[in-house]
Amino acid sequence: MLGNRRFTIIVPASSANLGPGFDSVGMALSCYLTLEVEECSEWRFIAASPNLEGIPEGKDNLIYEVAQQVAADRNVTLPPVKVTMTSNIPLARGLGSSASAIVAGIEIANVLGDLQLTKKDKVRIGSVMEGHPDNVGPAVYGGILIGYHHEDETYTVHIKDVEVDTVMVIPPYELKTTYARNVLPEQLAYKRAVEASAVSNTLVAALFTNNWSLVGEVMEKDLFHEPYRSSLVKELAVVRNAAKESGAFGTALSGAGPSILCFVKSNEAEKLVHSLKALVPHCEVRHVKADTEGVRIKHHSVMR
Numbered sequence: 001m002l003g004n005r006r007f008t009i010i011v012p013a014s015s016a017n018l019g020p021g022f023d024s025v026g027m028a029l030s031c032y033l034t035l036e037v038e039e040c041s042e043w044r045f046i047a048a049s050p051n052l053e054g055i056p057e058g059k060d061n062l063i064y065e066v067a068q069q070v071a072a073d074r075n076v077t078l079p080p081v082k083v084t085m086t087s088n089i090p091l092a093r094g095l096g097s098s099a100s101a102i103v104a105g106i107e108i109a110n111v112l113g114d115l116q117l118t119k120k121d122k123v124r125i126g127s128v129m130e131g132h133p134d135n136v137g138p139a140v141y142g143g144i145l146i147g148y149h150h151e152d153e154t155y156t157v158h159i160k161d162v163e164v165d166t167v168m169v170i171p172p173y174e175l176k177t178t179y180a181r182n183v184l185p186e187q188l189a190y191k192r193a194v195e196a197s198a199v200s201n202t203l204v205a206a207l208f209t210n211n212w213s214l215v216g217e218v219m220e221k222d223l224f225h226e227p228y229r230s231s232l233v234k235e236l237a238v239v240r241n242a243a244k245e246s247g248a249f250g251t252a253l254s255g256a257g258p259s260i261l262c263f264v265k266s267n268e269a270e271k272l273v274h275s276l277k278a279l280v281p282h283c284e285v286r287h288v289k290a291d292t293e294g295v296r297i298k299h300h301s302v303m304r
């Protein structure tokens with residue numbers, strides 16, 4: 001029972017893949033989906049910030065569907081609530097907005113249904129829904145998460161502290177993840193798959209040893225998805241060259257795109273923001289730090 005409580009759920013955005021870590025590596029970002037949840041006679045979702053315009057406000061809302069599914073799977077009935085959503089995560093731009101919504105739905109069910117879900121449970125549930133753990137994992141844990149999702153199990157390894165900043169270039173157009181997955185090949189030749197996984201393994205080792213110049217080098221050598229998606233994001237090549245020239249470690253498509261992630265030293269981020277704003281004036285350019293906490297809940301007591 002919710003009783004006389006209300007609570008706030010804060011879920012970070014995430015950047016998946018980091019280049020060659022396709023479907024298995026992701027990082028939490030300091031952009032947030034925030035839900036104010038309070039008891040109500042019927043379920044309502046209110047999209048209270050401009051970039052959530054068009055998001056369903058009834059029972060066809062993704063967050064509602066996830067919360068109900070999680071509760072139903074555990075034979076629990078949730079009391080109705082009013083959910084007021086604000087967000088600075090742009091939709092369908094490769095910053096994991098759908099994963100943040102899924103994690104928010106899992107948390108609503110967890111709190112309202114008193115399900116006592118662990119972080120591991122939440123990542124498992126979210127990965128089953130998304131099909132891969134590279135967005136839901138960081139959204140739950142914060143930091144960087146490396147994972148392998150399989151129908152029987154989801155394995156994850158977490159890096160809490162991230163010693164790098166990002167500059168994010170966000171084009172004005174949407175690229176739905178389902179569309180960007182449809183341009184990928186059905187198969188990869190054996191030799192190419194071996195090479196692609198060697199690049200990915202090196203990325204992960206470099207992340208664990210804080211070797212950011214190596215991270216930057218190998219993140220640009222992905223063979224799993226960027227070669228097939230780069231033609232969908234015409235800004236990628238120009239941003240990559242400019243970022244390299246200004247001393248950034250490296251760039252990659254963020255998730256399925258169209259946003260572009262540049263890894264930089266924190267004291268060099270603003271300079272890069274400034275030069276990229278001039279280079280791609282039609283895009284939004286943001287200095288975004290890593291989020292190291294993951295999803296969190298604030299409980300508020302209500303005077304009656």
Ligand SMILES: Nc1ncnc2c1ncn2[C@@H]1O[C@H](COP(=O)(O)OP(=O)(O)O)[C@@H](O)[C@H]1O
Pocket residue numbers: 033052055056061062063085090091092093094095096097098099101175176177178255256
């Ligand atoms: N707060 C939200 N509430 C409900 N649905 C959401 C919310 N945020 C995102 N979504 C859904 O997720 C879609 C975007 O998902 P996707 O194409 O995977 O892009 P990305 O996850 O990279 O932003 C949106 O068009 C919307 O349908």
Ligand SMILES: N[C@@H](CCOP(=O)(O)O)C(=O)O
Pocket residue numbers: 014016017022023024093094095096097098132134135177180181225254255256257
């Ligand atoms: N590994 C997935 C990640 C999709 O992330 P999103 O933020 O674009 O939804 C993929 O590359 O398809």
